[in-house]
Amino acid sequence: MANKNKSGRYQRIFRQVEELIQATESPWxxxxxxxxxxxxxIPDYFWTGFYFLDEEDNLIVGPYQGPVACLKLKKDTGVCWAGxxxxxxxxxxxxEEFPGHIACSSLSKSEIVVPVRDKSGKVMAVLDVDxxxxxxxxxxxxVELEKIVDLIYQ
Known part of the structure; x- marks a missing residue:
């Protein structure tokens, strides 16, 4: 997908998210x-979801779409912990080239992780897309996913 088309698609999704989330302030x-x-x-998304820090600083799977996920990620290992x-x-x-990558699915080839911050700026979770x-x-x-996740705690 060309960057102009990609950016436009994200902007349309941003507006849709912005409208839909007004129904609740629940981050979940x-x-x-x-x-x-x-x-x-977005057609290239194979697994799309969130991992959040629990009270014991474990990274636990949250809401997601796609195949079954790893429920808990080993501390300080992998792309999500890097984020x-x-x-x-x-x-x-x-x-395969990322040191310590956690393979919840062998079908995953590339990944992006975006930190999710609460109103005080503390990282509470990450958006993980494979x-x-x-x-x-x-x-x-x-850039576009950072804008979208900023809506969670607005």
Whole structure:
């Protein structure tokens, strides 16, 4: 998908999310809506969901779309933990080349992780998106997904 088309698609999804989430301030419900919209509106998305930090600082699966996920991710390992620990989005063109990658599905080839911050700026979760294709995600995905996840705690 060309970046102009990709950006336009994300902008339409952003407006749809913005409208739908007004029904509740529940982060859980907002994450569920975001996961469903992204997963069903962007063809390259194989697994789309959230991992959140629980009270014991475990990274636990939250709302998602796609095949069965890892329920708990080993601390400080993999792309999701990289997003939590750095507080920055992580784009991985080939998951096999990412040190410590956690393979919940062998079909996953590329991945993007975007931190989700609460109103105080604390990282509470990450949006995790996997693709069956190599090099699916780029700067456009990072920028647009960061805008979308910012809606969760607005």
């Amino acid at each position: 419900s907002r994450m569920s809506t975001i996961a469903a919209l992204l997963h069903h509106k 939590i620990n750095t507080g920055k989005s992580v784009v991985v063109g080939d998951v 693709s069956r294709e190599l090099n699916t995600f780029d700067e456009t995905d990072r």
